[in-house]
Structure formats: structure tokens, C-alpha cells
Amino acid sequence: xxxxxxxxxxxxxxxAALENxxxxxxxxxxxxxxxxxxxNFNDKEKLIHCRMTLTTQFCPMGESIQSETExxxxxxxxxxxxxxxxxxxxxxxHERISEEGKKFLC
Amino acid sequence: xxxxxTTTHYSAVVPFYVYAALCFLISSVILFYNHKNFTGPYFQPxxxxxxxxxxxxxxxxxxxxxxxxxxxxxIERSLFSEKLAYLSFATAATGIPLLVYNFYYFHLGLGAQAxxxxxxxxxxxFLVNFIMSIANDKNDNIHSIFIFTAGLxxxxxxxxxxxxxxxxxxxxxxxxxxxxxSLHAHFGIAGWFLLLIIGVASRLIPMFLxxxxxxxxxxxxxxxxxxxxxxxxxxxxxxxxxxxxxxxVFISVAVVLFIFYCYKTYSExxxxxxxxxxKLSLSSVVISVIPIIILCTTLGFKQHQNVxxxxxxxxxxxxxxxxxxxxxxxxxxxxxxxxxxxxxxxxNNLDPKNLFSQLNFNFMFIxxxxxxxxxxxxxxxxxxxxxxxxxxxxxxxxxFYNLNVFKMLSHKVK
Numbered sequence: 001x002x003x004x005x006x007x008x009x010x011x012x013x014x015x016a017a018l019e020n021x022x023x024x025x026x027x028x029x030x031x032x033x034x035x036x037x038x039x040n041f042n043d044k045e046k047l048i049h050c051r052m053t054l055t056t057q058f059c060p061m062g063e064s065i066q067s068e069t070e071x072x073x074x075x076x077x078x079x080x081x082x083x084x085x086x087x088x089x090x091x092x093x094h095e096r097i098s099e100e101g102k103k104f105l106c
Numbered sequence: 107x108x109x110x111x112t113t114t115h116y117s118a119v120v121p122f123y124v125y126a127a128l129c130f131l132i133s134s135v136i137l138f139y140n141h142k143n144f145t146g147p148y149f150q151p152x153x154x155x156x157x158x159x160x161x162x163x164x165x166x167x168x169x170x171x172x173x174x175x176x177x178x179x180x181i182e183r184s185l186f187s188e189k190l191a192y193l194s195f196a197t198a199a200t201g202i203p204l205l206v207y208n209f210y211y212f213h214l215g216l217g218a219q220a221x222x223x224x225x226x227x228x229x230x231x232f233l234v235n236f237i238m239s240i241a242n243d244k245n246d247n248i249h250s251i252f253i254f255t256a257g258l259x260x261x262x263x264x265x266x267x268x269x270x271x272x273x274x275x276x277x278x279x280x281x282x283x284x285x286x287x288s289l290h291a292h293f294g295i296a297g298w299f300l301l302l303i304i305g306v307a308s309r310l311i312p313m314f315l316x317x318x319x320x321x322x323x324x325x326x327x328x329x330x331x332x333x334x335x336x337x338x339x340x341x342x343x344x345x346x347x348x349x350x351x352x353x354x355v356f357i358s359v360a361v362v363l364f365i366f367y368c369y370k371t372y373s374e375x376x377x378x379x380x381x382x383x384x385k386l387s388l389s390s391v392v393i394s395v396i397p398i399i400i401l402c403t404t405l406g407f408k409q410h411q412n413v414x415x416x417x418x419x420x421x422x423x424x425x426x427x428x429x430x431x432x433x434x435x436x437x438x439x440x441x442x443x444x445x446x447x448x449x450x451x452x453x454n455n456l457d458p459k460n461l462f463s464q465l466n467f468n469f470m471f472i473x474x475x476x477x478x479x480x481x482x483x484x485x486x487x488x489x490x491x492x493x494x495x496x497x498x499x500x501x502x503x504x505x506f507y508n509l510n511v512f513k514m515l516s517h518k519v520k
Contacts, residue, residue: 064447106378
């Protein structure tokens, strides 16, 4: 699990909040699942840009996970706009699951 | 920016599930009241009606409903038309009881023919919707190819079935309709159900298990083997070559390769905890071997029990077990998406798997396994008591299935 950012302090806060966003099928949070690729914070424009993926491009819960991620970031950083961008480049693979995540799935 | 897949509206999918659940219950009741017929020859009005109710009302309806949900998921764009999905449901839902009722009383005239025509309209509507949805899709998606080809075989099955129906009263074909029955049945079993189930399961099972295993070339081989087997089956029938074993070998190898695919997917999974619906779906993969064994035995000994057992294993075994499992991996998500997609963060953490009763599911699972084993034993031992007991357990399984389906449908956001 490796999340790129331009602000490590805010990233820590964001990831802690996003640990509450659970994939309803797998029952694991999106951070340990390795779905979050990048979160950048534009303090001047008060804009958070989150780049994330889904376990599969065919995920029927994708819309829900994406909107919950957006809402969680908005709640964590009040007054900031949030853009959640879905990407499948690179596609998600099991190696992105954290050690805690792997323990949970076993 | 890529958008996540667009889901089909709940109302275009759920009626198919409801209809199918009721058909499964009615089929189990028909099985119970006609259990004695399973010790006789396979061509009887009650068995003809039951087979069509199971194949169309149960198997096909639930697959059509699930496909309307899965097509956007597979091709990553919206379904072409939800109105066509409603039309497909309305025509199939009217045509199936017309056909089945008339088969049951062996009235092969206008009522059955009208039913057959309506079912064909439903299939054509579904295919038009699917073709328009995938138009201009340049992705080499093996799962879409499986579903599209399965849809074509379904159309061939229903058109040929309609022809056979008219042939009963008008002598359109060179021989009687019974001569062509094995062609009609296997277009449906291998062309529609087998291709469709492999196409969808090869996508969903690795997804649910989070498996490291992928093998697209193997899926392509399976695809070619099934289609080659079916085409050779037609060729063999047309030219009376007496080489029926060749298509059986082709399709058997395809099934064995798919079992191997599922085994590798399972053994290389990251998610070690496998839930009950996935377990039941995986057991259907094992059950799919039983009809093949029976078919191979039938080649040597043409006993009518083998033919009846073969049909029972396919419709009440293989197809039913995968539907019983997969319903609880698809319908809860459809209901959950409708209820919580936009208000999940407002403090509601109910998960899709909690929308149905696990206890009911376990009762259904046990009753179904008991029903299948007891009934199939009853067919081979020609025991009315075992047949009746097996059918009774099938009704119990169908009741628990329906209870869970209606529990999910009546779910309200608290």
C-alpha cells in the first residue's frame, strides 16, 4: 500500500478517515484494500483531489464506494471541495492489500 | 475521468427475480404431485411442462434479470433501453404460463403456440437490447462473447422449439417433433445455459474470492470446445453419422477444463473465508459432472431412468444450485444499492449480506441437498417413496428461498 501525496500530515488524517469506508462485499476498508492511489491537497483553491481504483472495473458497488469516499473527505476537511477520480491505470491487484488487510481476509 | 459502472434501474431487474422465485416454488409443487411419472418414460405432459417451467420460468428468467444488471457491469456502459427490459419481462411472463399450462394438459394448439411466440419475442427483445448495448464496444471481452453467443443459442433454441410446436399440428418438418427433441434440448442446455453460466461464473467467482488466478486462453478453449461440440452435434444429426460421442467428448472436456479453472481460482484465492452462497455456487460446478457421467452411461444403456435422471440433474441440480447460490450474491447488492447508495454515510452500516436471513439460507441449503440426493436416488431405484420425499424437501428449499427473496424485497431503510 503506497499512497502518493503532496502533504503527508493531511494524508495521515485523510487515510484515518477513509479507514471507515468499507467495501460492502469484502468487508475490508478501502485503505487496507489498497484502493487509494493518490491524495493531493490544493490549499489555495481549497480542493482535494483523490485518485482511487476499484478491485475490478466491473464492481457493482463502485458508485457507492466512490460517493462515500467523497463524502468522508468532505466531512473530514469541511469547506474544501473534493474530486474523487476513478482510474484503472494501473489496475488494482492483490499485492496492494496491506498486511493487516491480508490478515483480515485469512 | 472514468465513471464507475452505471447500474440498471432496480425496476428493470427485480421482476425477473420475483417471477423466477415463484416459478421455482410452483415447479417443486408440480414435482411433488407428479413424482410417480419419474419412474416412466421422459416424454410425458407433466415432465414436458415441468422442464419448460424450470428452463424458462426459473433458469432463463433469473438469468435475463441478472443479465440486465450485469451487462452494464461487464461492458462498462449503460443498458441500451430499460423499456426493452420491461417488454422482455412482460412478453416472457405472459408466454411462459401459456406454454407450460398447455403442455401440462397436452394442448398443443393455439394457446401453446401463442405462448411460444411471446417467449420468442422476449428473447429477441433481450438480444436487441444486448446488441445495442455492446455496439461499438471495441474491448475484447471474453465474458461478453460468452453471453452474446449464449443469447444467440437461446434464440436458436426458442425458434426451433416454436417450429417443433407447430410441427405437432402442421407437419412442417420431415419427421415428427420427437425426433428433434434432443437437438432442441441441447441447444438450450449447452448453447444457452452452459455458455452463459461459464461466461458469468468465470468473471464472478474470481471476483468474489479475490483470486490471483486468471487464464483467458483457457476460457477461449472452453468457448470453442462447446460451440464446436454443438455444431458437430447438428452435423451428426443431419447426416446420421452415429458419432454422438464426439460432441459429448468436446463438451465434457470443456466442463472438465472449467472445473479446473474454478479449482485454480479457489486454490489461489486471497480471501480464505468463503461465504455460503459462493460455496453453493461452487458445488454446482461439481454437480455439473453428474449429468455428463449419466450421459456417457446412457450411450451404452438407453434406459429411460438415465434420461430422466439426466434432465433432473441439469434443471434441479446444476442450474438450480448455481442460481440458489448466486441469487444471494447479486440480489442483496441490487437492493442495497437502491436503499443505501446515497445515504450510507448518514450512519447506516447495514451490509448487503445482512439483508437476507442466514438461518433461512442454511435451511434452504440443507433441504436442497437432501432433495437432490433423495430424488435422484429415487429415480434410479424406481422408489415412489424416495421420489415423494425428495420432492417434499425441494418444496421446503423453495419456500426458504422465496422467504429470503421476499425478505430482501420488502427491506425498508430505517
